[in-house]
Amino acid sequence: MSSILRILRATKELTPFYVGIMLCAILTSASALIAPFVIKGATDTVVAYHNGDQSRGLSVIVWFAVAYLASQLLNTIFNNVGGYLGDVMSQRMRTSLSVRYFDKLLSLPLSYFDEELTGTIISRLNRTITEIARFIQMFSNTMSSMLITTVAVLAISGWYYWPLAVLLIIIFPVYLWLTSRTSVKWQVWETEKNQDIDAASGRFNEVIGQIRVVKSFGQERRELGLFSKLFHRTIGTTQKQSRYWHLMDIYRLAFLNIMFFVLYLIIFVRTIQGFFSIGDMVLLIQLMTMAVAPVTSLSWIVDATQRAIAGSQDYFKVMEHPADPRSLAITAEGEHSQEPEPVKAAPGEEIIRFHNVTFGYEGEEDVLHDIDLSIKRGEKIAFVSESGGGKSTLMALLEGLYDPRTGSVTVDGMDIVGGDLEKLRSQIGMVFQDASLFSGTIAENIAYARPGATEDEIEQAAIKANADKFIRGFKDGYQSVIGERGLKLSGGQKQRIAVARAILKDAPILILDEATSALDTKAERAVQKGLDELMVGRTSLIIAHRLSTISAVDRIVTLRNGKIEEIGSPTELAQSGGIYSELLSLQNSSTKQDKKRLQSFDIVG
Template structure:
C-alpha cells in the first residue's frame, strides 16, 4: 500500500482527475444498485396483480420499467464519463512520469551509464511506467465502485437477513488473504522474469544499434541464440508462476462456490417459508451476483497492484539515485539558445588548470595519478600516450563528465566540482574520435549546438569542414535524413559533419579527440585547414593520431601509466629521449614490431 500511496503522492497534480473519476464510480455504483430494486418492484407487482386482467398492474409495471431504463442509461453515461477521464488521466500520468524519468536520466552522472545497458534503461521506462499507469487507471475507475457496491450489498443483505451479511463478510477477508498469499510468491517470479526481459531488451537495443558490426562479423545466429535463451528462461518462470497461481485460484473459487451455495440455499429456503417475497428473492439473487464481481475482481486488482509495486520499485530506484547537482540546472528553465560564455582570462593567461588530479572509474583503480598541468589561453596542446593511458579520460574530466577523486580541475577560474556546467560546456567545442550523430537531417546535426543557426551559417561551417560538396551530392542536400547514428553516411562523412558541428559552435576552448582519424589523407588535409582556422586564437587540446599534427602544436604533454611524463615544445621533446622522441624514431623505422609499437600510441605515422 505504501508504494501505491507513493505513486499517488508523486502524481498529486492529477488529484482533480482522481476526484472526478471516483465521483463517476460512486454514481455508477448507485445506478447499478437501483436496477435490482426496480426489477424487485416489477416482480412483486406482477405477482400481486397476476390473474387480475390486463390493465390492473400495467401502470405500476411501466413505471418500474422506466425506472430500470433510467438507471441503466445513467449507469452507461457515468461509466463512459469515468472511462474517458481515466484514459486522459492515464496518459497524463504516463507523460508526467516519463518526462520526469528522462529528466532524471539527463541529470545523472555519466558513471551511471557506465554500468547500465541502454536497452535496459529504455525497457524499464516502457515496462514500469506502463504497469504503474495501468494500475492507477484501474484503481481509480473501479476501486470506489467496488467499495460502494460491496458495502451496499452487505447492508441490504443484513437488513433482509443477517446470516447473509455474515457469510458475505467471511468471503471478503478470506478471499483477499488467499489472493495476497498467492501474490507474494507470484511477485518473486515476476521480478525474475522482468530481470531477464530487461537484459534481453538491453541486448536487443544494443544489437540493433550496432547492426553493421553484427552483420560484418556474421554473428546474427549467435545474437539470436542469446536473445532466444534469455526469453526462453522466462517460459519456465511463467510456467511455475502460472501453475501456482491457478492452483491457488482453484482453492479460492472452490471456497467461493461453497459460500455462495449456502447463500443461495438460505435465500430459497426463506422464500419457500414465506419470509421473502418473490421480489425479495429476485433482488437478493441479483445482489449476490453483484457481490461476486467485487470478490473475483480482487484477484485482478491485487495482480495489477503487485505489478505496479514491482514497477514502481524499479522506477523509484532510478528516481532516488543521487544526481549531479550541477547537471540539474541544465534541464531547467526556458529552452533558449545562448551564446558561449566569454572567458575572463586574457590571451597568454592560465585558462585551464589540473591540480594534483587523481581519478578512477567507479569500482576500479586509479587511471590518472597526480596530474598537474596549466594551460594558457590560446595554446595548442597535444596529448600523447599509449592507448588506454588516460588521454580521453583527461578530456572527460575537463568537460565535467566525471569528478576527480582528489585534486581539482579549474576552467577560467571556475572549479568544476562546484561550478556551472552550462557555462563550462558553452565554452567548449568537441569533436570525438567516434562521430556521434542523431537521426534527422544533416543540417540539424551540424546545428545541434546552435539550433537557431541560419542555413548560410550551417553551410559555411560545412565548407570549412570539407563537407559541403558531398552534402550537396545527396538528393535533399542539407535536408537529407541520415538515419539513426548516421548509418547512411561513411565514417569520413560522419566525421566531417562532426567537425562542422564544432566549427559552427565557435567555442573558445576546443577539444579534438582524434578528430580526423576516420578521414583519408586528402580529406584530412582539407578538414585540418578548417580546424587550423578554428583553432586560431582558441585554446585547443588535441589527441592526435598523426605526428604531423602533433608537431604543429605549442606544447606536447606525454602520459605514461596515467601520469604526466613530459611537457614541452615539439622541438624540446624531440631531443629529450622520451615518448615523443621514441615516436619520431618509430615513424622512421620499417620494422613490423616498430610499426605495431607506434599503433599502441594511437599513432599512424
Template sequence: MKSIFRIMRATHTLWPYYTGIIVCSILMSVTSLASPFIIKGATDAVVNSVNGTEQTPMSVIVWFAVAYFAAQLFNTVITNVGGFLGDVMSQKMRTILSTRYFEKLLVLPQSYFDSELTGTIISRLNRSITEVTNFVKMFSNTFFTMIITTIAVIGISGWYYWPLALLLVIIFPTYLWLTSKTSEKWQVWEAEKNKNIDIASGRFNEVIGQVRVVKSFGQERRELGLFKKHFNKTIGLTQAQSSFWHRMDVARRGFLDLVFFGLYLMIFLRTLAGDFTIGDMVLLIQLMGMAVQPISSLSWVVDTAQRAIAGSKDYFEVMELAPDQRALALVASTSGSQKSQPLKTLAGDDLIRFENVAFGYEGEANVLNDINLSVKRGEKIAFVGESGGGKSTLMALLEGLYDPRDGKVVVDGDVIESADLEKLRSRIGMVFQDASLFSGTIAENIAYSRPEATREEIIRAAEKANAHAFIEKFADGYDSLIGERGLKLSGGQKQRIAVARAILKDAPILILDEATSALDTKAERAVQAGLDKLMVGRTSLIIAHRLSTISAVDRIVTLKDGNIDEVGTPDELARSGGIYAELLSLQDSGKKADKKRLKNYDIVS
C-alpha cells in the first residue's frame, strides 16, 4: 500500500474531494445501518399486533414505512453525491499524474529516449495511471463505508450476543491475511503481463507510425505474429494467475461460509429459545448480510489494489529517474520566450569551441574522440565524413542534448553543461535530416519555432524556403491539415516547411543537418538561395549531402573514425589528398564502385 500512499501524497491538493467523499461514506453507512433498525421496529410491531400481544395503530406502521423510505432516499442522494465527487476527483488525479509524467519525460536526458520505445512510454502512461486512478476512485468510494459498516455491525452484534461479535472479529483479519498472502504471488504474474503488453504496445505504435514501410516490404504477417506472440504470453500468464487466485478464493470463501453458517445457526437457535424477538432476529440477519458485503468486496478491493500497485511501480520508476537539471529549469521557467537571444559581445572572434571533446552513447564505445575545433562568428563550416562518423552527434552536443564524456563545448562564452538551455537553444536554428513535423496546420508547423509570429512573417519565411507556391495550391492554404508527421505532404514539401521553420526563427546560429536532402535539384536550388541569404551574418554549421552545397563555405571539417582528420578551406582540402579531395575525384568518376563509395559519406552526385 506504500505505493498508493505515495500517489495520495503526490495529489494532496485534492484533499477537499477526499474529505467530501469520506463525509459521504460516513452518512451512507449511518443511513444503511438505520434501515435494519426501522425494519426491526416494524416487524415487532406487526408481530405483536398479529399475536394480539399489543395492538399497534396503523399510523405507526405508516411512519415506519416513511422512515424507511426517507433513509433509503437520503442514502441514494448521498451515494450519488459521493459518486460525483469520486468521478471529478479521479479525473483531476489523472490530470495531475499525467501532467507530471509528461513534464518528467520532457526533462529527462536524451539518452533515456535512445533506449525506450515511444509506444512503451505511451502504454506505460495509459496503463499505470488508469489503474491507479480507478483504484483510488473505488477505494475512496467504498473503503470508509466498509470500515464504518464493519465496526458498527461488530458493535451492534456484540450488544445483542457477544459470540456473534467474536466470530466477526475473527473473520475479518483472517480473510484479509489469506488474501494478502495470495496477492504476493499474483503480483509477479501481473508484472510479467505488463512487460509483454508494453512491448507489444510499443511495437504497435512503431508499426502504425511507419505502416507504409511495413506494407512496402510485405511484413504485415511478421509484425502481426510478433504482436500476437506477446499477447499470447499474457494468456498463459493470466491462466496461471487466475487459476491460483480462484483456487485460493474457494478456500477463503469456504472458510467464510462455514463461519456464517455458525452465525446464522446461533441467531435462529437463540430466537427459538426466546432470547431474541422476531424483530431482533430480522435485525441481526440484516446485519450479518451487511457484514458479508465488505468481506466479499475485500477480494475485489485487493485485486484492484494489486493492479494499481503494479502500475504505480512503473510510474514511479520513471518519476524517480534523475532529470537533466538544465531542462528542469527550462520547463519551470515562466518566461516562455520564443525569441532568439542576441549574442554577447566578447573579446575574440570564437563563438563556438569544442575543447578535447569525447562522446559515446550510453553503454557504447566513443563515437567522437579528442575533438578540438573553434568556430568564428559569422563563419560557415561544413562537416564531411563517413555515415555514422559523428557529424550529427557533434551537432547534438552543440544543442545540449547530450553532455560530453570528456572535454567541454562552449557557445558564446557559456559552457553548455552548465548553460541556460532556453537561452542556448533560442540562439540555434535547426533543420533536421528528417523534417519532423507535427499534426496540425502548415502555418502551425512553420510557426513552431516562433508561435507568436504573424501570418505575414510565416508567409515570408515560406517564400524564402520555396514553399509558398505549393502551400497556396492546397484548398485551405496555410490552414491545411497535414496529418501525423506531415503524412499528406511529399518528402520535399515537408523539408521545405522545416526550412521555413528555421528561417522564421531567425537565430544567430544555424545548423543544417542535410537540410536539402529530400529536395529535387530545382527545389534545392531555390531553397539554397534562401538559405544563403539567411546565412549572411550568421554562424552556420552544415552537414551536406551534395559537395556543390559546401563549395562556398569558409572551412570544411572532415571526420574520420570519430576524430577530426582535416580542417581547411575548400581549395586547401581539394589539394590536400585527404577525404574531401577523394570525394571530389569520386564525384567526377563514372564507376559504380566510386558512386557506392560516395554514399558511404552520405554524398550523392
C-alpha cells in the first residue's frame, strides 16, 4: 500500500483528475443501481396486472421503461466522461513521470552511467511508467465504483434479508486474503522477469547502436542467441507464475461459486416461501450479479497493483539515486544560457590548477596519483602517455564529470567540487576522439553548444574546420539530416563537424582529445590551421596522436602509470630521455618492435 501512496504523492498535481474520475465512477455506479429497482417495479407491475390488478397497466410499464432508459443514458454519459478524464490523466501522468525520469537522469553523475546499460535505462522508462500510469487509471476508475457498488449491495441485501449481507461480508475479505497470499510469490517472479526483459532490452539497444560492428564480425547469430535466451527465460518464469496464479484462482473461484450458490438458494427458497415477491427476487438476483463483479475484480486489481509496485520499485530506485548537486539538468521551465562566461584570469595568469589530485573510478583502484599542475591562460599544453595512462580521465576531471578522491581542481579560481558547473562548462570547448553527433541536421549539430547561432556563424565555423565544402556537396547542404550518430557521414566528415562545433562555441578553454585522429593528412592540415587560429589567446589542452601537433605546443606533460613524469617545452623534453624523447626516437625507427611501441602511445608519427 505504501508504494501506491508513494505513486499518488508523486503525481499529486493530478488530484483534480482523480477527484473527477472518482466522482464519475460514483455517479456511474449510482445510475447502474437504479436499473435493478426499475426492473423490480416493472416485474411486480406485470405480475400484478396478470393477477387482475388493472390499476397497473400499460402507462405504468412505459414509465418504468423510460426510467430504465434514463438510468442507462446517465450511466453511459458518466462512464464516458470518466473515461475521457482517465485518458487525459493517464497521459499527463505518463508525461510527468517521464519528464521527471529524464530530468533525474540528466542530474545524475557520470559514474551512474558507467554502471548501467543504455537499453536498460530506456526499458525502465517504457515499462515501469506505462505500468504505473495504467494502474493509476484503473485504480481511479475502478476502486470508487467498486466500493460504492459493494456498500450499496450490502445495504440493500441486508434490508431485505440480513443473512444475505452477512454471507457477502464473509466473501470479500476471504477472497482478498486468498488473492494477497497468491501475489507474494507472483511479485518475486515478476521482478525476475523484469530483470531479464531489461537486460534483453539493454543488449538490444547496444547491438542496434553497434550494428556495423556486429555485422563486420559476423556475430548476428550470437547476438540473436543471447537476446533469445533472455526472453525465453521469461517464458519459463511466466509459466511458473501463471500456473501458480491460476491454480490459486481455481481455489478462489471455487470458494466464490459455493458462496453464491448458497446466496441464490436462499433467494429462491425465500421467494417460494412467499417472503420475497417476484420483483424482489429479480432485484436481489441482479444485486448478486453486481456483487460478483467487485469480488472477481479484486484478483485483477491485485494483479495490476503488483505490476505497478514491481515497476515503481525500479522507477523510484532511479529517482532515489543521489543526484549531482551541481547538475545542469533542464526542467520544462527552459534552457540555461549557453554563452561562454568571461574569465577573470589575465593572460599569463593561472587559469587551471590540479592540486595533489588523486582519482579512481567507483569501486576501482586509483588511476591518477598526486597530480600537481598549474596551467596559465593562453598556454597550449599537450598531454602524452601510453594508452590508458590517464590523459582523458584528467580532462574529465577538468570538465567536472567526476570529482577527485583527494586534492582539488580549480578553473579560473573556482573549485569544481561544489562550484557552478554551468559557468565551468561554458568556459570549455571540446572536440572528442569520438565525434559524438546527434540525429538531426548538420547545422543543428554544429550549433549544439550555441543553439541561437546564426546561419552565417555556423557556416564560418564550418569553413574554419574544413567542412564547408563537403557539407555543400549534400543535396540539402547544412539542412541535410545525418542520421543517428551521424551514420551518413564518414569518420573524417563527422570529426570536422565536431571541430566546427567547438570553433562555434568560441570558449576560452579548449580540450582537444585527439581532435584530428579521424582525418587524413590533407584534411588534418586544413583543420589544424583553423584550430591554430582558434587557439590564439586561448588555453588549449591537447591530447594528440601526431608528434607534429605536439611539437607546436608551449609545454608537454608526460604521464606514466597515472603520475606526472615530466613537464617542459618540446625542446627541453626532447633532450631529457623521458617519454617524449623516446617517442622522437621511435618515430625515426623502422623496426617492427619500435613501431609497435609507438602505437602503445596512440601516436602515429
